[in-house]
Amino acid sequence: MIAKKMEEAINGQINKEMFSAYLYLSMASWAEVAGLKGITTWLKVQYHEEMMHAMKFYEYIIRKGGTVKLVKIETPENSFDSALSMFEKVLTHEEFVTKSINELVDLAITEKDHASKVFLDWYVNEQVEEEQNANEIIQTLKMIGENKAALYLYDKELGARTLTVPSDFSLGVESQLGAAGAP
């Protein structure tokens, strides 16, 4: 059984992960209209990753005999000044998510909920990667500056990102991730 406090906190995190998916899909639509095809692909992959993050939490609550409670998702921003300012917002958002994951870990520790602590470790590691990805893209976009040819090439490079998580979660994300060999 999962403690009520932890169940509530994880339900809150499901909403944050789904908002992340919503935000990245919104950013993808802006990039698509701006002609940044590679960045669009990168963000759509990120959208799917965020849905996977939400579904991992969903399945954890169910496995622990808890109740999933979905609430309204906030409206994401849909207009950005440039690719650089958009990725700066990605980083700010991921820092916010990291803080939220850390708070869940703190709760697991104070509640002596070892199962949740072990489960949350996956997200702690994932957040290191999320922030690193955003940071690297920001650094590169800063170097590119106003150089349109360089932006064209970098956009192509970002478009090589492929989806390594399932987009159909109906069979349960853990089993599909196992089959796909993903973390």
Ligand code: OFO
């Ligand atoms: Fe779920 O890691 Fe990004 O938000």
